[in-house]
Amino acid sequence: MTVEERIKTSETRVCTTVFPFLTNHHDTLFGGKAMAIMDEVSFMAATRFCRKRLVTVSTDRIDFEKAIPNGSIIEAIARVYSVGNTSVKVKVEVFLEKMYEDGRELAIQGMFTFVALDDNKQPIPVVQGLDLE
Numbered sequence: 001m002t003v004e005e006r007i008k009t010s011e012t013r014v015c016t017t018v019f020p021f022l023t024n025h026h027d028t029l030f031g032g033k034a035m036a037i038m039d040e041v042s043f044m045a046a047t048r049f050c051r052k053r054l055v056t057v058s059t060d061r062i063d064f065e066k067a068i069p070n071g072s073i074i075e076a077i078a079r080v081y082s083v084g085n086t087s088v089k090v091k092v093e094v095f096l097e098k099m100y101e102d103g104r105e106l107a108i109q110g111m112f113t114f115v116a117l118d119d120n121k122q123p124i125p126v127v128q129g130l131d132l133e
Contacts (some may be wrong), residue, residue, distance in 0.1 A: 002020045003083065003127065004022075006049055006080075007049060007079070007080045007083075009046035009048070010020040010045050010046075010049035011045060011077065011079050011080075012041050012042075012044045012045040012048060012053050012077070012078045013041075013073070013075060013076070013077050013078075014037065014040070014041045014076045015046075015073060015074065015076075016073075016074055017071075017073055017074075017099075018035065018068055018069070018070055018071065018072045018074060019070070019071075020070055020074075022070075023070045026067070027069060027070045028067040028068055028069050028070065029067075029068035029069075029070075029072075029074070029095070030050045030063060032050070033091065034064070034068070034094065034108055035062060035110075037076050037094070038062070038065075038076055038078075038092040038094065038108070038110055039056055039059075039073075039112060040113065041076040041077075041078040041092060042056075042078045042090035042092050042112040042114075043056065043112075043114065044078065045078035045079060045080060045090050045109050046078075046080065046088040046090050046112075046114045048087060049080045049083075049088060049126075050120075050126045050127065052117075052124070053116065053117050053118040054114040054115065054116055054117070054128065055060060055114060055115055056112060056113070056114055057113050057114065058112070058113045059110060059111065059112050059113075060089075060110070060111035060112075060113065060127070061110060061111060062108065062109070062110035063108065063109050063110065063130070064107075064108050065106060065107055065108060065109070066096055066105060066108075067107075068094075068107050068108075070099060071099050072096055072098060072099060073096075073097040073098075074094055074095065074096055074097070074107070075094070075095045075097070076090070076092055076093070076094045076095075077092065077093050077094075077095070078090050078092045078112075079091055081111065083126055083127060084126065085115055085125055086093070086116055086124060086125060086126060086131060087114060087115050087116075087125065087126065088113070088114050088116075088121040088126055089111055089112070089113045089114075090111070090112045090113075090114070091109070091110075091111055092108075092109065092110050092111075092112060093106055093108075093109045094106075094107050094108040094109070094133070095107060098115060100110055
């Protein structure tokens with residue numbers, strides 16, 4: 001399997017409904033909850049890509065472009081963006097869907113970087129040892 005094929009098959013999508021326990025005092029999705037969802041889906045995509053133990057080392061930038069109101073459906077889509085020696089960078093886009101209307105729009109996007117670790121918690125190559133052509 002090529003790196004490009006592995007990137008394609010590691011794309012990860014997570015959907016959830018924004019219920020009141022996820023919202024802030026403006027009755028919109030709390031930013032910290034959005035970041036947690038994004039970190040989790042990006043972790044899954046990165047893990048599916050390399051099948052190694054990973055830790056989040058940075059969030060390069062998160063842009064909150066649209067408030068997500070209570071009662072919305074969101075879909076977080078994570079795709080491997082770039083691969084370094086010991087790191088994987090994942091782009092996450094969160095789309096907003098109104099519960100009872102067609103269509104969706106990009107609401108949040110961000111980048112997450114992960115590092116692969118060995119059993120001693122030392123960085124190791126991300127793609128070394130993978131069956132890549």
